[in-house]
Amino acid sequence: MEHRTSNALSRELGDALRRARRDAQLKTATLLAELGWSPGKLSKLETGTRGTSTDDIARLVGHIRAEPDIYEHIMALAHEPPSGYYTRPHDVAMPDSLRMLIMHEQMAKSIRSYETIVVPGLLQTADYARALMGEGPEVDQAVVDRMIRQGVLDKPLAPRCRFYIYEAVLHRVIGGPQVMYEQMLQLLFRGGVYLIPFTATLPRSLNSPFTYMTYADHFPITYVECGAASLFLDTFEATRAYQQSCNDLARVALSEEQSRSVFAKWADRFDRLREAAGATKDEVA
Template sequence: MEPRASNALSRELGDALRRARRRSAVKVGVLVEELGWSVAKISKLEHGTRGASLPDIARYAGRLHADQPTYDHIMSLAQAQNTGHVVRSHEIAMPDNLRALLLHEQTAEVIWSYQIALVPGLLQTEGYARALMTADAEHRVAERMARQGIFERLRPPEGRFFVLEPALHHVVGGPQVMYEQVLRLLFRGGVRVVPFADQLPASLTSAFTFMTFAEHPPVSYVEAGPVSLLSDEAETTERFRQACDDLDRVALGEEQSWSVFAAWVDRYDRLREERRGAGGGAVA
């Protein structure tokens, strides 16, 4: 089968195959010999730039001795029809282990993130993230912090973050948590405030993430409770590209945003001191 341009679905399948291989004890050389494939074919399949028949995918997963859930997941991806839109479910507001999202965050050149009620997950402090979670909080906080590791790489993606002003009013976890969180925004850089306005552009009434890449077309991501949608269909991604232009137009510049964050740091600092003075202690 001839090489092809990758898409979000084929990359997710390739990622599942690659992770299954790395978990197994089977070496690439063994796969080459037993399947009669070249190293290049395996590499392209695992990067989503080459297709394979269902029997070939089944042989590959079987040779890796994948457990039943892994095998079933791989085959469901292999049988899915590419529509340009990938729908995935997860626990409400908890996409931190969603591979369809993570593999794109990990390979993006630029990540645009726009949030209307909360600080973006990629910028949250441990305290802020913990306050949002109910069950199994420490494990979930660890997953969220691990996601943020993409910015600690040698060549990290460029993050362009936009926060609608109400997110700064929304007290998550108490004054101490908010003080630490807004302080991070102040010193993080690349974070801009979208101020209250009489009417936002229609493109900015919902949160979204838009990612661009060196080797394939952009991908948009939107989340609604327990369901997320990744799209690389051209018309859809062009609309999100235009929404990014709208963000650039209506958001405060970085220096103005710093002033806003500094004012909120002072406000939450006063609130936490007042709470301490009243004997309540700071809420962590």
């Protein structure tokens, strides 16, 4: 794989190499001496800003004696062409262990997220996420992963985030009134959350959810989740199209203050529904 500028794939490869090297617990100075590499070459390789040959990559992961599955994963990335369209599989509704997503969220300067039927993953409460994911032994860990992933919102120098939610999300009851009440409070108090009402005329650019991330030092990335797989886009054409989508979102959404007012009304509605449900249970008892 040859590339002279950073792209989504080279950064994913660099991240995988860095983690493999750290897991090997081999001193960097020793590694560089044995490979005959400069510190700059290794640093640029691990940050995805230096082109290198697959032979060099194989030499590095072989030298640190990476586990076979790690070796195969890294070499698969090394041989993947830098097409600008990268598909990564994951369990349905559980992209939180997707390293490529987490890495680029952590690096982002700004994040614009648009959802049409569910609350964005970075804003979900634990109970909402659990109800959305269903049941199974893997769900508890997936919820933990999602909560950890949300730490990006509160870290020092956190990305500037705007979340756009279509009104249908509020009508879709996930987990019952109690869960929805707490989720509405989350939307109300988090900040940077904008509602797109049913009355808005949506352009074709807003037919599907997406997340658009910008960076200080490299090209923007668009993330699109598709059931059991996700797509990462960093071509010029995709970037230009999703920049327009972000402009369209800002145009059709309510203001932040208007959005908060709607979230407050829905929180009150679900609060009354949960109280009514509690009263009914007391009467039956």
